[in-house]
Amino acid sequence: MKELFPIFFEILFGIIGLFIVTKILGRRQITQLTAFDFIAAIVLGDLVSNALFDKDAGIKEIGFVIFSFGLILYVIETITQKFKRTRYFLEGKPSVLIHKGNLVYEELRKNKLDINELQQLLRMKDVFSVQEVEYAVLESNGELSVLKKSNYATPTKEDLNIAPSAQHLAVTLVSDGEIIYDNLREINKTEKWLLDELEKRQFKTVKELFYVEYWEGKPLFVQPYYKIKHKDYEKKIH
DSSP states (O other): OTTHHHHHHHHHHHHHHHHHHHHHHOTHHHHSOOHHHHHHHHHHHHHHHHHHHOTTOOHHHHHHHHHHHHHHHHHHHHHHHHOTHHHHHHHOOOEEEEETTEEOHHHHHHTTOOHHHHHHHHHTTTOOOGGGEEEEEEOTTSOEEEEEOGGGSSSOTTTTTOOOOOOOOOEEEEETTEEOHHHHHHTTOOHHHHHHHHHHTTOOOGGGEEEEEEOTTSOOEEEEOOOOOHHHHHHHHO
């Protein structure tokens, strides 16, 4: 019986250590599992389990395993925050599977999806026909985001006897202080147009902006960098 106590304390220490690492790395490790996060979780779990059942390993060795792997993950997360070009490689990027009601075969093939798998993902979003969908985007964590055609939105315009209107996807024009030129070309706008629009809102450079979104028919959404005091933020979410 005495031999079981060290194992119990090692397991308890491992759980506490993993909990601390998860807190440091952020909730995204749980709620938005990317391919890299999935691999990291498996490897970390395997390392800890091996350390737990290794007769020569104690709390010090388990702590070293957790600390080392947590440090590596933290460094990688820091890199993806500071160097935006690494995000697509490490975290992946969204893929448009349905564009303006049309299936994008190349994107389906690239993501190793056939039509049956796409239909299953759509049904999980309460969509039972491809014809209902204006846009479908496969997110980097494997979730499918769906924008229905206006006729099939809730409540439907057919039910209200209102003529259907065109549906448009919101487009990111600025992210982390950088212009997304591909998206500008997608909406047939120029950099000069964007800078002129920002100047009307008293912004001299895109470096001041965290996020800018264009949605046809609506004013440009502009979000500058700003800081919220932690206490004020806690008040808002409670």
